[in-house]
Amino acid sequence: MIELAVFDMAGTTIEEHGAVYEALRHAVVSTGATVSAADLQTWMGTDKREAIAALVRIGGGTPDADLVERQYGVFRTDLERRYAQTPPLPIAGADTALAELRARGIRTALTTGFSDDVALPLLASLGWSTGAGGNLDAVVTADEVGRGRPAPYMIHRAMEKTGVVDVRTVLVAGDTTVDLEAGTNAGAGVVVGVLTGRLTRAQLERGPHTHVVASVADVPGLPETVRD
Known part of the structure; x- marks a missing residue:
């Protein structure tokens, strides 16, 4: 699970x-x-x-x-x-997906190749945050690790921040090949490509993955995220 x-x-x-x-x-x-x-x-x-x-x-x-x-x-x-x-917006269904996962007891984290000075104002503009009343359990930026993707360190840092110790219980999702490589390098049990970026299904499927879905909105429908 x-x-x-x-x-x-x-x-x-x-x-x-x-x-x-x-x-x-x-x-x-x-x-x-x-x-x-x-x-x-x-x-x-x-x-x-x-x-x-x-x-x-x-x-x-x-x-x-x-x-x-x-x-x-x-x-x-x-x-x-x-x-x-052109202000950024949540991907359609992203808010609902994050809320649904957390309602099932699954912690949620964002990782990014941005530094703090770019990532944190961007999240604030969307009303996304960690802590009491927030919709996220952790955010990890490029400033926090010695090397970014495809190195696994941001994922491991997210585990550290959320208290998760078994990497096999981690799901990683992203729209680029390096997202998939980072998840695989981290040892994540589920590695998901999403088609809301610039890559086609065929391009994403060339990277290491367990699933390729249309959008982050589809992640709560994956069997690995459903509690018995």
Whole structure:
């Protein structure tokens, strides 16, 4: 039986209209590097500083620490502008799915490649929070771990925060291949791809998974989440 459900944020539980993809692309190409759609998608679910460094390097640039930090600032500024123009919203059915899982005694957590200064205001804008009266049991940002996805550390940190000790009782869901790889690397018992991001079913199914579903709204319907 699942004790903890760990979800990605952008594209999985939050509809942000492609803003992260475009802001990350802008942060890379504004250095003079080139970036392909395939490479950009590969790095979408990772820590955004790591993504900028990798994509600049792939695109022919030299991503020293100063450049990466400067371009992370470019990413943040562009993302904030895009969010102001088209505010993010919960993915359809996400609120209900989170509430239903918690009503069954399953703890819920969000993990993200964003740092605190991006993730926490975004969640606040949706009215999502942890603690008394909140709809989440934990949030883990890229700031809290030594390495982001596909490393398993954010998932393990979510387990630590929620008191779950058996990784086989953890469900991980995300819309990118690196989300699925992180769940698998963590040893999660259930690894779910959701089709609300930019990847097709065929693309997601190439990654390690136990299920691929249309949306996070379908997660409470998985047999592993139902208590006898």
